[in-house]
Amino acid sequence: MTRSDSASDLARLTDALIAAARAAGADEADAIATSGTALSVEVRQGALEHAERAEGIDIGLRVILGGRQACVSASDTSDRTLAEMAERAVAMAREAPVDDHVGLAHPDQLASDGDTDAGPLQLDDGQPLPEPPALLELALRAEAAALAVKGVSMAESASASAVQRRIWLAASNGFSAGYGRSSHGISAVAITGEGLGMERDWAGESRVWAEDLPTPEEIGRLAGERTVARQGARKPPTGAFPILYDERVAGTLISHLLGAVNGSAVARGSSWLRNDLGQQVLPAGMNLTEDPRRPRHSASRPFDGEGLRTAPRLIVEAAELQGWTLDLATARKLGMASTASAVRGTSSPPSPGTSNVTLTAGEATPEELIREMGRGLVVTSMLGASINATTGDYSRGAAGFWVENGQIAYPVNECTIAGNLREMLMLMVAANDLPDWRSLRVPSLLVEGMTVAGE
Template identity: 40%
Template sequence: MSEHLEAAVDRLLSRAKALGAEGADAACVDRKSLSVSVRLGHLEAVESEESRSAGLRVLIGKKQAGASTSDFSLAALDSLAERVVAMAKAAAEDPWCGLPEPNELARDPVDLSLWDETEPDIASLEARALESEAAALAIPGITNSGGAGAEWGASQVFYGASNGFRGGYRGTSWGVGLSTLAEKDDHKERDWDSDSSRFVKDLRASDAIGRRAAERTLARMGATKLESCTAPVIFENRVASRLIGFFLGAISGAAIARGVSFLRDKLHQQVFAPGFTITDDPLEQGGWSSHPFDGEGLPVAARNLVTDGVLQTWLLNQSSARQLGLTSTGHASLNPGGSPGISSSNVRVLPGRLDVAGLQKEAGTGLRVVETLSPSFNPNTGDYSVGVSGLWFENGEIVRPVNEITVAGNMLDIYARLVAGNDYDGRSSLQCPSLLVPSMTIAGA
């Protein structure tokens, strides 16, 4: 852990205390990135970025305030502390603010295998991008490239508070991706593929990424409109996670406390279909959202959000837990210079028995969604509609690509009948297989 981050946190906390803060927490973040983009075999851009920020929150009675700076000089840190203490003294009261008690804090954080020691270089990133693009352009029918890229990123975080907590962690990321185009008889289609990982050795082969992008593009050629109907709809894994994203927002303690969630009365009730389980594991080795403690220094642990279709918990930080008369679930997210937010970690929809092809066969005839556009969602009622393009299948077999379609339904009804596949998209912290909704309203031509 970089010593300058820890030193900045200590400086902010000591100055805040000296200026009259009754409580305080501080977080410092250091980020670096290197990316390369190519198109049609030529290097287009190389970008290298470095940024860092130091944030301080001060509590005086039931008042709080916060701010941040990118200047780590002692004078700037001292000035930040003075400004935030003055802001806290003038702030309105917040009855729910406060730090955890010392006996509640996380102890002995574990190594979560988030850091790759491999040093990035421009040449190797360029080679990965070029290889993916060349593989795509070699596929008959692909007429152009939207560009390919490869990137590396690293971040380090250190958090401390006046209750005695000190802790930090760091992580790396690697990625390769591209988009491809096909054109025939004035009809154009575009699609993409990508991969990302904490460790460069775990990335899929670049040529395989390119070929997959090409295959997906060609599968969409000749798309036609679809007559309006009601039919089964399969959301492919790389768009299915958005359905679960609405669920995660709806069980946020902040939404529940404000009464603006369509799930506000559903705790410990059947929400999803029997057999449907969703887990959340902040301690997953190498996970995209893994962290050894939450944004308030509290311990974290794996838990089920949904078990056999039954909603098990809200996502709570200290503030929302106090409002609801509950205990924090360790889901506070770090917000340097502000009040802690709320976030899930590594969420996983447990797999069903069928892959996406098996879901098609089970559904018989219906729509397989490969892309969503401009979703409309009402968090109070759960009403949902979204523009989509995809593949129409009959008797379990794809027969033609389709576009300019809207699908709609209510999330309570969708969740109650949702069927999980077993094919995961591993690019994000929300691991979700393809999902089958046995029937949805489809608006077409």
């Protein structure tokens, strides 16, 4: 089946779902259909460990009836299933609570035909899926590069994958459009040491276009070098110290801010930033921007999950919070306009979400910030989280490297870092190592005065 054939099939499915919903008694309805094929291979010790191919179609229907809504989904696309889905959704909606803010976009709000064209965004490289032997070769090359790093005792795994996916969204307000995506990835996990002294680390990259990927050798070597650097890890001292979030994990800090400005949290009153619209939330001069239309980026999209045209916007400008992230329902609850930020799957209604967010980079290199911190912690990986969404209190497990006299002294593990997000974000100093190709582009961030619990 060609890409164009797939698109027309998905469009027919969504049209049929909406017609069935109307026939079942729905006031309004929207439907989403997705199709995809995914290939992946995993190798270990120079041999194929696992190979998988998955393909299929998923469909979802949302119906709205008198301010009540319900969603159903299926993977069977027979006419009988479509009719049953519509009847079941309408029956569920009749039992749902009334929400006067629920409803489709007005036709005047919808993206125009020209705005739904995903061509300029280059979300699909137009290439056929690679054959399994080609993916196998990529994974083997990544594993070999990791094993070639002195000090690596074994490669836990190496993998390569490729995905083609297409989505179509249609609604009873007249919207109907879709687009395709491609994705390619390579990763490797290496191990150093033995027994209780074993340490591991990894490297991996994914791109929309295969030609934009680093080579398997680069990825495998980086996994090996990161792993060897962790030899002899131990707990750090306990106390209040500056912490440098490496760019690998710095985005987690900003993700907490994004969660706090999400319209759903604000409407519930469960955001620690719920009263800070127009107030300073970042250090002076910092911007936090969103651009859902960046070419060749995996989170880009020409329209949102409710058919509104996406556009760049400033979430934080010159350190001040400019607005919430809103879909139609949360915008209506808050008396505002949607920011065209609806995201959705086949089994759930729209909700607010972001794509391609970038934080302003600084001027200093990470190494210069490490020299400035004197004594403290560089965090390169995190696990677990205890975040109070209402107060911003923050506690997470971490691992990385201890710094003495402005130089990395030894690797650390099994420690906890804690603080309050409001204070942490206001004290950040950004490095100049802004990464590319990520949906959340955040440089390394130095935060003063956090609590480290180690030995």
